[in-house]
Amino acid sequence: MNVRTLCLGTLNFGDATGYEIKKMVEEGMFNHFIEASYGSIYPALTRMADDDLVTCREEAQEGKPDKKVYSITAKGRSELASALQGTPKPDKFKSEFLFVMLLADILPADHIAAVYGQRIEDLRIELAQMKSCADTGSHPGGQFVVGYGIAIIEAAIGYLEESRIGITTDRTTETETAGTVATAAE
Amino acid sequence: MNVRTLCLGTLNFGDATGYEIKKMVEEGMFNHFIEASYGSIYPALTRMADDDLVTCREEAQEGKPDKKVYSITAKGRSELASALQGTPKPDKFKSEFLFVMLLADILPADHIAAVYGQRIEDLRIELAQMKSCADTGSHPGGQFVVGYGIAIIEAAIGYLEESRIGITTDRTTETETAGTVATAAE
DNA sequence: TTGAGTATATATCAGATCTATATATCCCGC
DNA sequence: GCGGGATATATAGATCTGATATATACTCAA
Numbered sequence: 144m145n146v147r148t149l150c151l152g153t154l155n156f157g158d159a160t161g162y163e164i165k166k167m168v169e170e171g172m173f174n175h176f177i178e179a180s181y182g183s184i185y186p187a188l189t190r191m192a193d194d195d196l197v198t199c200r201e202e203a204q205e206g207k208p209d210k211k212v213y214s215i216t217a218k219g220r221s222e223l224a225s226a227l228q229g230t231p232k233p234d235k236f237k238s239e240f241l242f243v244m245l246l247a248d249i250l251p252a253d254h255i256a257a258v259y260g261q262r263i264e265d266l267r268i269e270l271a272q273m274k275s276c277a278d279t280g281s282h283p284g285g286q287f288v289v290g291y292g293i294a295i296i297e298a299a300i301g302y303l304e305e306s307r308i309g310i311t312t313d314r315t316t317e318t319e320t321a322g323t324v325a326t327a328a329e
Numbered sequence: 330m331n332v333r334t335l336c337l338g339t340l341n342f343g344d345a346t347g348y349e350i351k352k353m354v355e356e357g358m359f360n361h362f363i364e365a366s367y368g369s370i371y372p373a374l375t376r377m378a379d380d381d382l383v384t385c386r387e388e389a390q391e392g393k394p395d396k397k398v399y400s401i402t403a404k405g406r407s408e409l410a411s412a413l414q415g416t417p418k419p420d421k422f423k424s425e426f427l428f429v430m431l432l433a434d435i436l437p438a439d440h441i442a443a444v445y446g447q448r449i450e451d452l453r454i455e456l457a458q459m460k461s462c463a464d465t466g467s468h469p470g471g472q473f474v475v476g477y478g479i480a481i482i483e484a485a486i487g488y489l490e491e492s493r494i495g496i497t498t499d500r501t502t503e504t505e506t507a508g509t510v511a512t513a514a515e
Numbered sequence: 516t517t518g519a520g521t522a523t524a525t526a527t528c529a530g531a532t533c534t535a536t537a538t539a540t541c542c543c544g545c
Numbered sequence: 546g547c548g549g550g551a552t553a554t555a556t557a558g559a560t561c562t563g564a565t566a567t568a569t570a571c572t573c574a575a
Contacts, residue, residue, distance in 0.1 A: 173428070186556090209554085245358065258417060347525070
Protein backbone atom coordinates (compact mmCIF):
# COMPACT_ATOMS: atom_id res chain seq x y z
CA MET A 144 0.00 0.00 0.00
CA ASN A 145 1.29 3.44 -0.87
CA VAL A 146 1.00 6.81 0.88
CA ARG A 147 -1.75 7.88 -1.47
CA THR A 148 -4.08 5.10 -0.34
CA LEU A 149 -3.10 5.75 3.25
CA CYS A 150 -4.00 9.43 2.98
CA LEU A 151 -7.30 8.65 1.29
CA GLY A 152 -8.07 6.22 4.11
CA THR A 153 -7.48 8.81 6.79
CA LEU A 154 -9.44 11.46 4.89
CA ASN A 155 -12.35 9.03 4.75
CA PHE A 156 -12.79 9.72 8.47
CA GLY A 157 -12.95 13.46 7.93
CA ASP A 158 -11.07 16.42 6.50
CA ALA A 159 -7.51 16.83 7.64
CA THR A 160 -4.23 18.64 7.02
CA GLY A 161 -0.99 16.82 6.20
CA TYR A 162 0.11 17.54 9.73
CA GLU A 163 -3.04 15.96 11.16
CA ILE A 164 -2.66 12.87 8.96
CA LYS A 165 0.83 12.41 10.33
CA LYS A 166 -0.52 12.69 13.87
CA MET A 167 -3.18 10.08 13.08
CA VAL A 168 -0.57 7.51 12.10
CA GLU A 169 1.74 8.54 14.93
CA GLU A 170 -0.64 8.85 17.84
CA GLY A 171 -4.18 8.44 16.56
CA MET A 172 -6.40 5.74 15.14
CA PHE A 173 -3.82 4.35 12.72
CA ASN A 174 -1.09 4.22 15.31
CA HIS A 175 1.01 1.04 15.66
CA PHE A 176 0.24 -0.48 12.26
CA ILE A 177 0.69 2.27 9.69
CA GLU A 178 3.64 4.60 9.15
CA ALA A 179 4.35 7.56 6.91
CA SER A 180 6.61 10.59 7.01
CA TYR A 181 5.97 14.24 6.14
CA GLY A 182 8.35 13.75 3.27
CA SER A 183 5.91 11.38 1.62
CA ILE A 184 2.58 12.77 2.88
CA TYR A 185 2.91 16.35 1.62
CA PRO A 186 3.92 15.51 -1.95
CA ALA A 187 1.20 12.83 -2.08
CA LEU A 188 -1.50 15.33 -1.07
CA THR A 189 -0.31 17.87 -3.64
CA ARG A 190 -0.36 15.27 -6.40
CA MET A 191 -3.75 13.91 -5.38
CA ALA A 192 -5.21 17.40 -5.48
CA ASP A 193 -3.95 17.64 -9.08
CA ASP A 194 -5.64 14.32 -9.82
CA ASP A 195 -8.95 15.44 -8.24
CA LEU A 196 -8.86 12.69 -5.64
CA VAL A 197 -8.90 15.33 -2.93
CA THR A 198 -9.74 19.03 -2.72
CA CYS A 199 -7.77 21.57 -0.76
CA ARG A 200 -8.90 24.71 1.02
CA GLU A 201 -6.44 27.04 2.65
CA GLU A 202 -7.23 28.37 6.09
CA ALA A 203 -5.32 31.38 7.33
CA GLN A 204 -4.48 31.24 11.01
CA GLU A 205 -3.23 33.90 13.35
CA GLY A 206 0.06 33.15 14.99
CA LYS A 207 0.29 29.75 13.35
CA PRO A 208 1.20 28.89 9.77
CA ASP A 209 -1.61 28.60 7.25
CA LYS A 210 -3.44 25.31 7.12
CA LYS A 211 -4.18 23.34 3.98
CA VAL A 212 -7.24 21.29 4.79
CA TYR A 213 -7.86 18.38 2.44
CA SER A 214 -11.16 16.64 1.73
CA ILE A 215 -11.67 13.38 -0.13
CA THR A 216 -13.74 13.60 -3.33
CA ALA A 217 -16.11 11.02 -4.84
CA LYS A 218 -13.34 10.08 -7.25
CA GLY A 219 -10.98 9.70 -4.32
CA ARG A 220 -13.42 7.47 -2.50
CA SER A 221 -13.76 5.16 -5.48
CA GLU A 222 -9.98 5.10 -5.90
CA LEU A 223 -9.70 4.11 -2.24
CA ALA A 224 -12.26 1.32 -2.55
CA SER A 225 -10.53 0.02 -5.66
CA ALA A 226 -7.11 0.06 -3.96
CA LEU A 227 -8.58 -1.94 -1.09
CA GLN A 228 -10.11 -4.70 -3.16
CA GLY A 229 -8.16 -7.92 -3.35
CA THR A 230 -6.27 -9.64 -0.56
CA PRO A 231 -4.21 -7.28 1.60
CA LYS A 232 -0.48 -7.96 1.61
CA PRO A 233 0.89 -9.92 4.57
CA ASP A 234 1.77 -7.90 7.65
CA LYS A 235 5.31 -6.66 7.90
CA PHE A 236 7.15 -6.87 11.16
CA LYS A 237 10.64 -5.50 11.71
CA SER A 238 12.47 -5.92 14.98
CA GLU A 239 15.92 -4.65 15.78
CA PHE A 240 15.39 -6.08 19.24
CA LEU A 241 15.14 -9.65 17.95
CA PHE A 242 18.13 -9.01 15.69
CA VAL A 243 20.16 -8.02 18.74
CA MET A 244 18.94 -11.08 20.66
CA LEU A 245 20.03 -13.31 17.80
CA LEU A 246 23.49 -11.77 17.99
CA ALA A 247 23.58 -11.68 21.78
CA ASP A 248 26.73 -13.79 21.98
CA ILE A 249 28.90 -11.07 20.44
CA LEU A 250 27.61 -8.39 22.84
CA PRO A 251 28.28 -7.77 26.55
CA ALA A 252 25.92 -9.73 28.78
CA ASP A 253 24.96 -6.70 30.85
CA HIS A 254 24.00 -4.81 27.72
CA ILE A 255 21.69 -7.64 26.62
CA ALA A 256 20.12 -7.75 30.08
CA ALA A 257 19.56 -3.98 30.02
CA VAL A 258 18.04 -4.06 26.54
CA TYR A 259 15.80 -6.95 27.53
CA GLY A 260 14.53 -5.22 30.65
CA GLN A 261 14.01 -1.97 28.79
CA ARG A 262 12.00 -3.75 26.13
CA ILE A 263 9.56 -5.19 28.66
CA GLU A 264 9.15 -1.76 30.18
CA ASP A 265 8.53 -0.10 26.80
CA LEU A 266 5.95 -2.72 25.90
CA ARG A 267 4.13 -2.15 29.19
CA ILE A 268 3.92 1.57 28.44
CA GLU A 269 2.65 0.84 24.94
CA LEU A 270 0.04 -1.53 26.35
CA ALA A 271 -1.18 1.09 28.81
CA GLN A 272 -1.52 3.64 26.00
CA MET A 273 -3.51 1.18 23.90
CA LYS A 274 -5.82 0.33 26.75
CA SER A 275 -6.54 3.99 27.43
CA CYS A 276 -7.20 4.31 23.71
CA ALA A 277 -9.72 1.45 23.87
CA ASP A 278 -11.61 3.25 26.63
CA THR A 279 -12.25 6.33 24.51
CA GLY A 280 -14.84 4.42 22.50
CA SER A 281 -13.98 5.66 19.02
CA HIS A 282 -15.68 3.58 16.35
CA PRO A 283 -16.31 -0.19 16.04
CA GLY A 284 -13.52 -0.87 13.55
CA GLY A 285 -11.20 1.09 15.82
CA GLN A 286 -12.20 -1.08 18.79
CA PHE A 287 -11.34 -4.18 16.81
CA VAL A 288 -7.95 -2.85 15.75
CA VAL A 289 -7.02 -1.67 19.23
CA GLY A 290 -8.07 -5.05 20.59
CA TYR A 291 -5.76 -6.73 18.10
CA GLY A 292 -2.87 -4.55 19.19
CA ILE A 293 -3.52 -5.27 22.86
CA ALA A 294 -3.60 -9.02 22.23
CA ILE A 295 -0.25 -8.89 20.43
CA ILE A 296 1.50 -6.71 22.99
CA GLU A 297 0.21 -8.81 25.86
CA ALA A 298 1.55 -11.94 24.18
CA ALA A 299 4.95 -10.29 23.65
CA ILE A 300 5.17 -9.19 27.29
CA GLY A 301 4.08 -12.63 28.46
CA TYR A 302 6.72 -14.34 26.35
CA LEU A 303 9.51 -12.00 27.42
CA GLU A 304 8.61 -12.43 31.07
CA GLU A 305 8.49 -16.21 31.02
CA SER A 306 11.71 -16.41 28.99
CA ARG A 307 13.53 -13.98 31.23
CA ILE A 308 15.27 -16.75 33.13
CA GLY A 309 16.68 -17.80 29.76
CA ILE A 310 18.73 -14.64 29.59
CA THR A 311 21.85 -15.77 31.34
CA THR A 312 25.09 -14.18 32.33
CA ASP A 313 27.87 -16.69 32.12
CA ARG A 314 30.74 -16.65 34.55
CA THR A 315 29.81 -13.44 36.33
CA THR A 316 33.32 -12.29 37.12
CA GLU A 317 34.80 -12.27 33.61
CA THR A 318 34.87 -8.90 31.90
CA GLU A 319 34.97 -10.10 28.31
CA THR A 320 32.02 -12.42 28.88
CA ALA A 321 29.32 -12.28 26.25
CA GLY A 322 25.58 -12.61 26.83
CA THR A 323 23.63 -15.66 25.80
CA VAL A 324 19.98 -15.96 24.98
CA ALA A 325 18.27 -19.28 25.52
CA THR A 326 14.69 -20.40 25.87
CA ALA A 327 13.35 -21.16 29.30
CA ALA A 328 13.18 -24.83 28.31
CA GLU A 329 16.91 -25.18 28.18
CA MET B 330 19.22 -0.36 11.20
CA ASN B 331 20.58 -0.32 7.69
CA VAL B 332 21.34 -3.13 5.20
CA ARG B 333 25.03 -2.97 6.01
CA THR B 334 24.49 -3.93 9.64
CA LEU B 335 22.00 -6.56 8.58
CA CYS B 336 24.51 -8.16 6.19
CA LEU B 337 27.25 -8.09 8.81
CA GLY B 338 24.85 -9.79 11.22
CA THR B 339 24.11 -12.63 8.83
CA LEU B 340 27.77 -13.04 7.91
CA ASN B 341 28.54 -13.39 11.61
CA PHE B 342 26.89 -16.83 11.37
CA GLY B 343 29.15 -17.86 8.48
CA ASP B 344 30.23 -16.95 4.98
CA ALA B 345 27.46 -16.32 2.48
CA THR B 346 26.63 -14.94 -0.95
CA GLY B 347 24.20 -12.07 -1.49
CA TYR B 348 21.70 -14.62 -2.70
CA GLU B 349 22.06 -16.65 0.49
CA ILE B 350 21.69 -13.58 2.68
CA LYS B 351 18.42 -12.81 0.94
CA LYS B 352 17.26 -16.38 1.59
CA MET B 353 18.18 -16.04 5.25
CA VAL B 354 15.89 -13.06 5.70
CA GLU B 355 13.19 -14.58 3.50
CA GLU B 356 13.09 -18.15 4.74
CA GLY B 357 15.91 -18.68 7.21
CA MET B 358 16.87 -17.59 10.68
CA PHE B 359 16.04 -13.91 10.20
CA ASN B 360 12.68 -14.62 8.67
CA HIS B 361 9.61 -12.71 9.93
CA PHE B 362 11.43 -9.82 11.57
CA ILE B 363 14.02 -8.60 9.08
CA GLU B 364 13.61 -7.63 5.42
CA ALA B 365 15.93 -6.60 2.62
CA SER B 366 15.87 -6.73 -1.16
CA TYR B 367 18.57 -7.71 -3.65
CA GLY B 368 18.61 -4.10 -4.72
CA SER B 369 20.02 -3.10 -1.37
CA ILE B 370 22.01 -6.21 -0.43
CA TYR B 371 24.29 -6.38 -3.49
CA PRO B 372 25.41 -2.75 -3.46
CA ALA B 373 25.93 -2.94 0.30
CA LEU B 374 28.23 -5.97 -0.04
CA THR B 375 30.25 -4.30 -2.78
CA ARG B 376 30.70 -1.15 -0.73
CA MET B 377 31.55 -3.07 2.42
CA ALA B 378 34.24 -4.99 0.54
CA ASP B 379 35.74 -1.61 -0.44
CA ASP B 380 35.64 -0.59 3.21
CA ASP B 381 37.34 -3.84 4.36
CA LEU B 382 34.37 -4.84 6.50
CA VAL B 383 34.03 -8.01 4.45
CA THR B 384 36.21 -9.96 2.03
CA CYS B 385 35.00 -11.54 -1.18
CA ARG B 386 36.16 -14.67 -2.97
CA GLU B 387 34.71 -15.67 -6.32
CA GLU B 388 33.74 -19.27 -6.87
CA ALA B 389 33.21 -20.47 -10.43
CA GLN B 390 30.36 -22.94 -10.82
CA GLU B 391 29.42 -25.18 -13.71
CA GLY B 392 25.96 -24.62 -15.07
CA LYS B 393 25.21 -21.94 -12.50
CA PRO B 394 26.41 -18.34 -12.38
CA ASP B 395 29.58 -17.62 -10.47
CA LYS B 396 29.27 -17.15 -6.73
CA LYS B 397 30.70 -14.28 -4.73
CA VAL B 398 31.16 -15.59 -1.24
CA TYR B 399 31.58 -12.94 1.44
CA SER B 400 33.28 -13.27 4.82
CA ILE B 401 33.16 -10.83 7.70
CA THR B 402 36.50 -9.34 8.78
CA ALA B 403 37.67 -8.30 12.25
CA LYS B 404 36.93 -4.71 11.28
CA GLY B 405 33.45 -5.79 10.17
CA ARG B 406 32.83 -7.55 13.45
CA SER B 407 33.75 -4.48 15.47
CA GLU B 408 31.58 -2.32 13.18
CA LEU B 409 28.70 -4.72 13.84
CA ALA B 410 29.18 -4.65 17.60
CA SER B 411 29.34 -0.87 17.56
CA ALA B 412 26.16 -0.61 15.47
CA LEU B 413 24.38 -2.83 17.98
CA GLN B 414 25.30 -0.88 21.08
CA GLY B 415 22.62 1.41 22.44
CA THR B 416 18.91 0.72 22.70
CA PRO B 417 17.44 -0.92 19.59
CA LYS B 418 14.72 1.11 17.86
CA PRO B 419 11.13 0.13 18.66
CA ASP B 420 9.67 -2.67 16.53
CA LYS B 421 7.87 -1.64 13.39
CA PHE B 422 4.62 -3.27 12.49
CA LYS B 423 2.71 -2.56 9.28
CA SER B 424 -0.64 -4.14 8.55
CA GLU B 425 -2.73 -3.59 5.46
CA PHE B 426 -5.16 -6.05 6.95
CA LEU B 427 -5.91 -3.83 9.93
CA PHE B 428 -6.14 -0.83 7.60
CA VAL B 429 -8.82 -2.66 5.61
CA MET B 430 -10.66 -3.62 8.80
CA LEU B 431 -10.66 0.00 9.89
CA LEU B 432 -12.27 0.94 6.57
CA ALA B 433 -14.58 -2.07 6.48
CA ASP B 434 -17.69 0.07 6.27
CA ILE B 435 -16.85 1.32 2.78
CA LEU B 436 -16.23 -2.20 1.42
CA PRO B 437 -18.61 -5.06 0.57
CA ALA B 438 -19.38 -7.25 3.58
CA ASP B 439 -18.58 -10.48 1.77
CA HIS B 440 -15.17 -9.15 0.82
CA ILE B 441 -14.39 -8.34 4.43
CA ALA B 442 -15.54 -11.78 5.51
CA ALA B 443 -13.35 -13.42 2.86
CA VAL B 444 -10.32 -11.34 3.80
CA TYR B 445 -10.86 -12.13 7.46
CA GLY B 446 -11.10 -15.87 6.86
CA GLN B 447 -8.09 -15.83 4.58
CA ARG B 448 -6.04 -14.03 7.18
CA ILE B 449 -6.72 -16.66 9.82
CA GLU B 450 -5.73 -19.35 7.36
CA ASP B 451 -2.50 -17.56 6.38
CA LEU B 452 -1.56 -17.11 10.02
CA ARG B 453 -2.11 -20.81 10.68
CA ILE B 454 0.26 -21.68 7.85
CA GLU B 455 2.84 -19.23 9.17
CA LEU B 456 2.51 -20.73 12.63
CA ALA B 457 3.05 -24.24 11.32
CA GLN B 458 6.19 -23.10 9.47
CA MET B 459 7.54 -21.48 12.60
CA LYS B 460 6.88 -24.54 14.71
CA SER B 461 8.68 -26.79 12.25
CA CYS B 462 11.51 -24.26 12.36
CA ALA B 463 11.66 -24.52 16.15
CA ASP B 464 12.06 -28.30 15.89
CA THR B 465 15.21 -28.05 13.83
CA GLY B 466 17.12 -26.96 16.90
CA SER B 467 19.31 -24.25 15.34
CA HIS B 468 21.02 -22.18 18.02
CA PRO B 469 19.82 -20.85 21.41
CA GLY B 470 19.20 -17.27 20.22
CA GLY B 471 17.27 -18.71 17.29
CA GLN B 472 15.08 -20.72 19.65
CA PHE B 473 14.26 -17.58 21.57
CA VAL B 474 13.40 -15.61 18.45
CA VAL B 475 11.24 -18.38 16.97
CA GLY B 476 9.46 -18.72 20.32
CA TYR B 477 8.71 -14.99 20.23
CA GLY B 478 7.25 -15.30 16.75
CA ILE B 479 5.10 -18.27 17.75
CA ALA B 480 3.75 -16.42 20.78
CA ILE B 481 2.75 -13.43 18.66
CA ILE B 482 1.14 -15.44 15.85
CA GLU B 483 -0.80 -17.57 18.32
CA ALA B 484 -2.11 -14.42 20.00
CA ALA B 485 -3.18 -12.99 16.64
CA ILE B 486 -5.00 -16.18 15.65
CA GLY B 487 -6.65 -16.37 19.06
CA TYR B 488 -7.88 -12.80 18.82
CA LEU B 489 -9.19 -13.18 15.28
CA GLU B 490 -11.05 -16.35 16.19
CA GLU B 491 -12.72 -14.98 19.27
CA SER B 492 -13.64 -11.74 17.50
CA ARG B 493 -15.03 -13.53 14.46
CA ILE B 494 -18.60 -13.18 15.65
CA GLY B 495 -17.99 -9.45 15.58
CA ILE B 496 -17.74 -9.50 11.80
CA THR B 497 -21.33 -8.95 10.84
CA THR B 498 -23.27 -8.69 7.61
CA ASP B 499 -26.08 -6.24 7.99
CA ARG B 500 -29.38 -6.71 6.22
CA THR B 501 -28.40 -9.78 4.22
CA THR B 502 -30.63 -9.09 1.21
CA GLU B 503 -29.33 -5.63 0.29
CA THR B 504 -26.71 -5.55 -2.43
CA GLU B 505 -25.13 -2.25 -1.53
CA THR B 506 -24.71 -3.30 2.09
CA ALA B 507 -21.31 -2.63 3.56
CA GLY B 508 -19.44 -4.77 6.07
CA THR B 509 -19.01 -3.75 9.65
CA VAL B 510 -16.33 -4.77 12.08
CA ALA B 511 -17.14 -4.81 15.76
CA THR B 512 -15.57 -6.40 18.79
CA ALA B 513 -17.13 -9.51 20.26
CA ALA B 514 -18.09 -7.47 23.29
CA GLU B 515 -20.64 -5.42 21.39
C1' DT C 516 9.15 -32.82 -26.47
C1' DT C 517 8.64 -28.65 -25.75
C1' DG C 518 7.46 -25.02 -23.23
C1' DA C 519 6.37 -22.95 -18.83
C1' DG C 520 7.82 -22.41 -14.44
C1' DT C 521 11.19 -22.63 -10.64
C1' DA C 522 15.80 -22.34 -8.67
C1' DT C 523 20.49 -20.52 -8.71
C1' DA C 524 23.16 -16.12 -8.94
C1' DT C 525 24.37 -11.21 -9.76
C1' DA C 526 23.28 -6.58 -11.14
C1' DT C 527 21.00 -2.16 -12.03
C1' DC C 528 17.54 1.53 -12.56
C1' DA C 529 13.37 4.00 -11.67
C1' DG C 530 10.40 5.19 -8.34
C1' DA C 531 8.89 5.32 -3.56
C1' DT C 532 9.97 6.43 0.97
C1' DC C 533 12.58 8.13 5.10
C1' DT C 534 15.68 11.27 7.60
C1' DA C 535 17.09 15.51 8.43
C1' DT C 536 16.73 20.13 7.87
C1' DA C 537 14.70 24.85 6.90
C1' DT C 538 11.24 28.32 7.88
C1' DA C 539 7.96 30.80 10.91
C1' DT C 540 5.21 31.78 15.13
C1' DC C 541 3.47 30.99 19.63
C1' DC C 542 3.07 29.12 24.24
C1' DC C 543 4.91 27.05 28.38
C1' DG C 544 8.03 26.53 32.00
C1' DC C 545 12.24 27.73 34.37
C1' DG D 546 14.04 36.02 28.57
C1' DC D 547 15.30 31.99 26.52
C1' DG D 548 15.25 27.14 25.27
C1' DG D 549 12.14 23.67 24.00
C1' DG D 550 7.91 21.90 22.30
C1' DA D 551 3.69 22.32 19.43
C1' DT D 552 1.69 23.89 15.08
C1' DA D 553 2.32 23.75 9.99
C1' DT D 554 4.41 23.14 5.33
C1' DA D 555 8.17 22.00 2.33
C1' DT D 556 12.30 19.92 0.14
C1' DA D 557 16.92 17.78 -0.76
C1' DG D 558 19.65 13.86 -0.18
C1' DA D 559 20.19 9.17 1.28
C1' DT D 560 18.23 4.83 1.28
C1' DC D 561 15.45 1.10 0.01
C1' DT D 562 11.97 -1.53 -2.75
C1' DG D 563 10.15 -3.51 -6.91
C1' DA D 564 10.77 -4.67 -11.43
C1' DT D 565 13.58 -6.10 -14.88
C1' DA D 566 17.71 -8.15 -17.36
C1' DT D 567 20.98 -11.88 -17.98
C1' DA D 568 22.30 -16.81 -18.08
C1' DT D 569 21.87 -21.83 -17.17
C1' DA D 570 19.75 -26.04 -15.51
C1' DC D 571 16.13 -28.77 -13.84
C1' DT D 572 11.28 -30.38 -13.25
C1' DC D 573 6.61 -31.00 -14.38
C1' DA D 574 2.68 -31.21 -17.26
C1' DA D 575 0.50 -30.86 -21.88
